[in-house]
Amino acid sequence: MGDILSQNEIDELLKALDTGELDVKDIKETSDEKKIVNYNFKRPSKFSKDHLKALKNIYENYARLATNFLTGYLRTLAQINVVEVESLTYNDFVGSISNPVILSIIKFAPLEGNVIFEMTPQIAFTFIDRVLGGRCISVEGKRDFTEIELAIIERIIVQMLNVMREPWQNIIGLKPILEKIETNTQFAQIISPNEVVALVTFDVKLSDVEGMINVCIPYITVEPIISKLSTRYWFSNFEKQIDNSSKELIESKISLTKMPVKTILGRTNITVSDFIELQKGDVLPLEKDINGELDIFVGELYKFKGKPGIKKNKIAIKITSLVGKEDE
Secondary structure (H helix, E strand, C coil), rough: CCCCCCHHHHHHHHHHHHHCCHHHHHHHHHHCCCCCCCCCCCCCCCCCCCHHHHHHHHHHHHHHHHHHHHHHHHHCCEEEEEEEEEEHHHHHHCCCCCCCCCCEEEEEEECCEEEEECCCCHHHHHHHHHHHCCCCCCCCCCCCCHHHHHHHHHHHHHHHHHCCCCHHHHCCEEEEEEEEEEEHHHEEEEEECEEEEEEEEEEEEEECCCCCCCEEEEEHHHHHHHCCCCHHHHHHHHHHHHCCCHHHHHHHHCCCCCEEEEECCCCCCCCHHHCCCHHHCCCCCCCCCCCCCCCECCCCCCEEEEEEEEEECCCCCCCCECHHHHHH
């Protein structure tokens, strides 16, 4: 919104128009001038905020699934959380990594192109330590990975990639395939340095050890499905999957759920001395009338009223009315 002119400024403007000092055409030409916005060709904004938000939703779901997998696989407390989803160039991503590192080149089938699943050495060595029977102790210093260690890491990464299929199923039937693992950034040039990528950063905690995992997704890889990377499409497609068969399955599972049902026959108050002297055959008068209705509870919820009786030589109770919220 433009600045609001004061009354004196309005009078001066009208006076300038009357005397010819100011021409209306000059004002119109000035207002018709197009505003120029600087565009950085090295950092083109191909991923919109909605695209990044959709990726965050997908990988927050993945973080929950991966947490469950690692907790069971490593048999120790694991926690994975999405820290940030941002857009940057591939050169900036590679430049922020120090060697040695675990860089997994992943084929994002059925899409053309690759993504990178990067893991810090601290987390990688902790995975290896735990698989070999260790206690998730942080490893100090840097060294190269041995062939045996890389084989262990490869097995874990393959399992973590399988977990990635479910969060993407609302968008595409993803089948990520591990092509190779590099420990040097110079051998992981999957795209040109100036290409735009979306970087999903995870914070990973294993007992007392903390590190990072990054998923680098080039724009050219997800370009064929970029229109589907929106929160509106993601949630609408998720709602469509809840069909009648799913509802019937849920209803059948709920119908088999067992619930405790109890009936309060009545209540009374007695002294401690009377309670101590109770003997077999003693009679306690209750507050309930013999012809009155009893209270029936489902769990802890007061739900029905009924009357006692016998059915097939067993003590039973007949439901006579449903208790509404106004009766509770």
